[in-house]
Amino acid sequence: MVMPRRIFPRSVTARLVASYCLLLVALGGAFLAVTVVSFRYFTRHTMVEALAMRDREIWTLAQETINNPARLSDLIERRFSPESQNRFIRIRVGEKVIYQSGDPDTGAFKASEVPWLSPADGPRTAMFGKLLLYSRAYYAPGLGPISIATGVSYRLAQAVERRLLVSLLIGLPMLLVVAALAGYVLMRRALTPLETMIKAAESYTFSDPRQRLPLLGTEPRIAALGTALNRILERLDGAYSHVSRISADAAHELRNPLTLIRGELEQVADGRLAPDEAARTLAGALEEMNRLGATVDSLIVLSRLEGLPSRRRHAPVDLSALADQTAALAAPAAARKGIELARVQGAPVMVTGDGEQLAQMLSALLDNAIKFTPEGGQVTVETGEKDGLAFLAVEDSGIGIDPRHHERVFDRFYRAQPRRGDKSPGLGLTIVRAVAAAHGGRATLRSVPDMGSMFRVDLPLAEEEVEEALERAGFSGL
Numbered sequence: 001m002v003m004p005r006r007i008f009p010r011s012v013t014a015r016l017v018a019s020y021c022l023l024l025v026a027l028g029g030a031f032l033a034v035t036v037v038s039f040r041y042f043t044r045h046t047m048v049e050a051l052a053m054r055d056r057e058i059w060t061l062a063q064e065t066i067n068n069p070a071r072l073s074d075l076i077e078r079r080f081s082p083e084s085q086n087r088f089i090r091i092r093v094g095e096k097v098i099y100q101s102g103d104p105d106t107g108a109f110k111a112s113e114v115p116w117l118s119p120a121d122g123p124r125t126a127m128f129g130k131l132l133l134y135s136r137a138y139y140a141p142g143l144g145p146i147s148i149a150t151g152v153s154y155r156l157a158q159a160v161e162r163r164l165l166v167s168l169l170i171g172l173p174m175l176l177v178v179a180a181l182a183g184y185v186l187m188r189r190a191l192t193p194l195e196t197m198i199k200a201a202e203s204y205t206f207s208d209p210r211q212r213l214p215l216l217g218t219e220p221r222i223a224a225l226g227t228a229l230n231r232i233l234e235r236l237d238g239a240y241s242h243v244s245r246i247s248a249d250a251a252h253e254l255r256n257p258l259t260l261i262r263g264e265l266e267q268v269a270d271g272r273l274a275p276d277e278a279a280r281t282l283a284g285a286l287e288e289m290n291r292l293g294a295t296v297d298s299l300i301v302l303s304r305l306e307g308l309p310s311r312r313r314h315a316p317v318d319l320s321a322l323a324d325q326t327a328a329l330a331a332p333a334a335a336r337k338g339i340e341l342a343r344v345q346g347a348p349v350m351v352t353g354d355g356e357q358l359a360q361m362l363s364a365l366l367d368n369a370i371k372f373t374p375e376g377g378q379v380t381v382e383t384g385e386k387d388g389l390a391f392l393a394v395e396d397s398g399i400g401i402d403p404r405h406h407e408r409v410f411d412r413f414y415r416a417q418p419r420r421g422d423k424s425p426g427l428g429l430t431i432v433r434a435v436a437a438a439h440g441g442r443a444t445l446r447s448v449p450d451m452g453s454m455f456r457v458d459l460p461l462a463e464e465e466v467e468e469a470l471e472r473a474g475f476s477g478l
Helices: 012-065 069-080 155-202 220-270 275-305 319-336 355-371 428-438 466-472
Strands: 087-093 096-100 124-128 131-140 144-153 315-318 340-344 350-353 378-386 389-396 442-448 452-460
Touching: 012 069, 012 087, 012 131, 012 144, 012 155, 069 087, 069 096, 155 220, 220 275, 315 319, 315 355, 319 340, 319 355, 319 378, 319 389, 350 355, 350 452, 355 378, 355 389, 355 428, 355 452, 428 442, 428 452
Parallel strands: 340 378
Antiparallel strands: 087 096, 087 144, 124 131, 131 144, 315 350, 378 389, 389 452, 442 452
C-alpha cells in the first residue's frame, strides 16, 4: 500500500517557517491589492477634484465672455493650453457648442469622438478610453443652462499605476524571501534551547538518573516546560530508586530462606538422614516456606496499596467497632505471652475506607506491640477524634525504640532491634504506613527506650453518612 506523502515538513522549524511564509504571502497579497486599489482611488479622486476646480475657473472666465465666443476661446487657450497639456474643454449653451478644444499633441484621445455627458442632475464623471471627463451645468440669466466639460488624459496615471504594480510584484516576493530567511534564522535561534533539551532527553538513561535538562538562556515558556520535565524526571528517578531498593531488599530477604530450604532439601534428597532427622529437616524447610509465603503476601499487599489509588471499596467504617473486633482476635496471642491487652472505650468514630485494609493495619500494630512487650506488660488500644481527625493508637510497655531508628521503622524489611528467632518479614509497619497513606492519613511513632512505644494513625473523618451511622449505633444525642 502506497502511503500518501506528507504535505508539510516534519521538522518543527520548517513547519513554523512554512506557516510563517504562508502568512506573509497572504499579508503581502492583501497589501498589494489594497495598495493598488487605494492608489487608483486616490489618483482618480485627486484628478476629479482638479477637473472640478478647472471647470469652475472656466465658468468664471465664461461669465463675462459667454456672448463673445472668439474672446472666450482666446482666454481659454492662453489660460489652459488644452492641446499641449493633454486636456479637453467643451462649452455648450443649450444645444450649441460655443467652444471645444482640439486633439492633444500627444494623440492621447480624439476630441471629436468625446461623447456628450449630460450634467442635468449634477456633476458627472466618466472614463472614455484614456480620457477622464468631468461635466457640470451652470445657469446664466437669459441664456439657460450652460454645460462645461473638462477632461484630462489618464495615460500618465495608468503608467504610474502599472509601474507601482510591477514594483510591488517584484519587490514583495524579494521581501518575502528575505523575511522567510530571517524567520528561519530566528526560529532556529529560538528553538536551539528546545533542540538541546530534546537531545538531553534522548540521552537520559537510568545509568545516569541524576541527569537533567539544561535550562540556561531559554525563553520563559520553554524554561517552564523544561522545569516541568525535570520534575517528572525527578519523580521517575525517585520511583526507579524506590523500585531498585525494594528489589534489592526483597532479593536479600528471600535469598537466605531459599538457601536454607535448598540445603535442607538437598540433605533429604541424599537419603543419608535418619527418618526422624529427615522429618525435622522437612519441618524446618516448611517453616521457611511459610516465611517466604508471608513475605510474598506482604509484598503483594504493599504493591496494591502503593499503586494507583482506588476508592471503589471505600465505605463508612466505624473505627471504634473495628478496633474492638481486631483486639478480640489478638487477645489469645497476648494471653499466651502473659500480656494484658486493654481496650479504651469511646464513642463511634466514622472514617471512609476499606474495612479489611484498616483491620490489617491494626493487626500489624498489635502483632508488633505484642512481639516487643515482655511478659507481664500491657498493650492498650484507643480510638477517638481530635483536631478534626480520627485517630487509632496502640501503646505498649515494651522495650521501646531508640530515637535514631524512628525515621526508618516504617521502611521495608527494616528491623530496629532484630531479635533472635524472629521470622517475620519486617513489613508490618510498612503496611501500616501504606494503609494510612491510601486512606489520606499518616502514621507516627512516639517511643522511649525501656519504657514502651505508641504508634498512632490519624485518618480523615467520614464526610457523609456520619450522622446516620451514629444514630443507628444509638448515639444520636452525642
